[in-house]
Amino acid sequence: MSIIVCFFLIFALFSTPAGSHDASALTVNIKQSNIEPNNANILLGDSVYWINLDSRENVTHRIVHDSDGDGLYNGSNDWDSGILLGWTPNGTCIDENGNKTLGCAVTFELYFNETSDIGTYEYVNLVYLNETLIENRTFTVTVKADIHLEAINTYCFGDDCEDKNKPVISIETSNETDRPYWLLYVSGFTGSLALLLAIKLIFFPPKVSLIETSYQEDE
Secondary structure (H helix, E strand, C coil), X not given: CHHHHHHHHHHXXXXXXXXXXXXXXXXXXXXXXXXXXXXXXEECCCEEEEEXXXXXXXXEEEEEECCCCCCCCCCCCCEECCXXXXXXXXXXXXXXXXXXXXXXXXXXXXXXXXXXXCEEEEEXXXXXXXXXXXXXXXXXXXXXXXXXXXXXXXXXXXXXXXXXXXXXXXXXXXXXXXXXXXXXXXXXXXXHHHHHHHHHHHHCCCCCCCCCCCCCXXX
C-alpha cells in the first residue's frame, strides 16, 4: 500500500499539463442561401472544413480568398477550393466502379498551424449556375492563439503596443538566466526525497530497543 501511495505522489510532483489543445476541424456547411457558421472561430492548430450541402441541380460553389488583392487566387497565401459539387448521401465524385473522379470535390479543408496564421480572414463563396457566376457571399474565419502556448516576441507595454514602426529589440540572455529553471528541478527532487522519507517514517517507524543497564557495586 505504501509503495502505491509513494508512486502517485511522485507522479503528481513531476507530471505537467499538456501544452496545447488537441487539434480539431470546424465543419462549415455550405447551404443554398447561407454558410453556417458564417463567422468561423478557431484556435491555432485547428482546421476549417467546408462541405457543400447545396443540392440544387447544376449549382456549384467555390471558396476563395485573395490575400494579395490582385484579383487572382493563385498566390502563396490565397485560398481556392476549386469547384465544389453538392454532397449527396449516395456519394459524389465516385464513379460506378467506386473510384474517385479526378478534379471533382465536395469538401475543402484548410489548416492553420503557423503563428503567422493568427488573424481574421475575409473569404468569398462564389456560386455558379451552369458554370456562370450568379452570386458571391463574404464570410470570415478568425484564428486565435492557443492560450496554452507561450507567445514569443509579442510582448508590448503602453505606447509600444500602438507604435508598430518601433524596432524590435532582441536581448540575448546568458546561461545565468536559465539557472532558476534547473534550481526548480533540484528543489523539486529534494522535496520529493524528503516526502519519501516522511512517508517511510509514517508507514515503517524505526524499531526502538530497550537496553537494560546493570550497575555493579564496587567490591
